Amino acid sequence: MYQYTEFDQQFVKARAAQYRDMLERNLAGQLGDDEFRPLRLQNGWYLQRYAPMLRIAVPYGEISSRQLRVLARIAREYDQPSNELFRQAQQTQDALGAVPVPRGGAVGSNLKNGYGHFTTRLNVQFNWIPLARSADVMELLATVNMHGIQTSGNTIRNINTEALAGIAVDEIADPRPFCEILRQWSTLHPEFAFLPRKFKISVNGAREDRAALGWYDIGLQLLRNAAGELGFKVLVGGGMGRTPVIGTVVREFIAWHQVINYIEACIRVYNRYGRRDNVWKARIKILVKAEGQRYIDQVEAEYRQIVEVDGAPHTITQEEFDRVAAHFVPPALARRERKGEEAGMHEIIRAAAQADPEYARWLHRNVKPHRDPELRAVVLSFKRPGQAPGDATGEQLDLAADFAERFSAGEARTTHEQNLLLPWVHQDDLPALWHAARQAGLARPNIGLLTDMISCPGGDFCSLANARSLPIAEAIMQRYQDLDEVYDIGEIDLHMSGCINSCGHHHSGHIGILGVDKDGKEWYQVTLGGADGSKLSGPATPGKVVGPSFSAAEVPEVIEALLETYRALRQHAGGRSETFIATLRRVGLEPFKAAANAVRNPEQQEA
Known part of the structure; x- marks a missing residue:
């Protein structure tokens, strides 16, 4: 770190x-x-x-x-709010009513502190x-070097990458040194303190895009050219919100030491020409989409000015890169003495998994490969009934700290999917970690499955939201508590946002849910076929709306109808079932749209 x-x-x-x-x-x-x-x-x-x-x-x-x-x-x-404030908030949420769960039950507000x-x-x-x-x-x-600097405002926000950075088996180069250099460059950058709108950058160092590059204002993909030189492919103009747009490749290759000079050119052109008269048209995606090649030409001209006239002031020197990269070497872990062959430990793990199906599922879903064959990366799941996706109590945060110290060299990583990952777990420690995490309620083996959903806080907390997202998430969680059923449905991305600002990334979900407002009431738009760019999902793609909006009471039934349609239409081969997104792309939207729209109550007006 x-x-x-x-x-x-x-x-x-x-x-x-x-x-x-x-x-x-x-x-x-x-x-x-x-x-x-x-x-x-x-x-x-x-x-x-x-x-x-x-x-x-x-x-x-x-x-x-x-x-x-x-x-x-x-x-x-x-x-901890005052009792009176919390009571008033609870009354407001209670007035909106509970969300029915298919096959009985209802879920109210997830308003908690x-x-x-x-x-x-x-x-x-x-x-x-x-x-x-x-x-x-x-x-x-x-006291622990944390802050909220540039987590708001029209500035360059938190620099992102994937949770497996530096340990992924398919990694081309570790993106973390570049992320840190970018963080230092962008923090309180005087020229970019008042951009037309907020600005987000993501960096990916692996062959698989697990950093959702296409959805960022700037996406940087590490790669090597034909000569073996390290550099970046640069995408600009991705974004969600009211107008979902996938980033445009503006440079197929820029040498690693020149990447900040090039990013500076990209943002300068945006700062100069981006709209400031309309907040909905102010993101860089609007400029890139409107100007196309002219934007790219302006960036190239600005880059030449920076390099040839200004003297390339933000060139990353080898000395500076080495200084920062020295912080990202693997931690000094005690090597384990082996009494037998390496295969012996694998046999022990396999036997333990055969003896306990729940442990086997955890190994399959929550434990990830590591570039060091003796280590694994382990995901702690913060998705369970009764707790909003991504929420962590004080006790759970303390337990996560305990697990990081005991099993992962004192380090954890937050993930795009709103969980925590332990990056330095020795394979010998997997049984002990599993038992400890299960006792803490953080070992639910659902990573990548339906109940590992993404959700923003929505109308329960956010003043921008049109509708609550957490009661919908909880209703779906309650409906799909049977792990056998969740495993049968298989890998699927369900993303939910309470408003068009898309903090829950609904556009990139295989199933997306968006809260909308109609006459002061909560309604929900459903999209299908979105993708974030990962191997499972395929190239970044915005989902397509399946029809008019649904009431809160209908949404859980819509999800059930969509999943039952998938199970009826999917193909099987080699002992494996076709994934939801693969089935959707093969058969098209129409069967799913028909199933979703059949749920709608004809007596209710369409949103």
């Missing part, structure tokens, strides 16, 4: 002290709310539906056990910290 320098540490502490000064002036009436708002947002503090929401940066997803323990403390001690929430962009959020205590939280975070 990257270790903050003394300069980094002092910078974060100074930022926390600066925030305290601004907050105290605001609370004393010396700094108006309108003046305080941009300063608050620059540090990750939003005012949401009921209370402030804090977004904490987790650069490229790497998080230490010490940091997890501080997050646990924040959940227990600070994510004392939780951290893992986001799709690897950050951590809290929803109930009183603003008067926010400076205390910032100072506590600074």
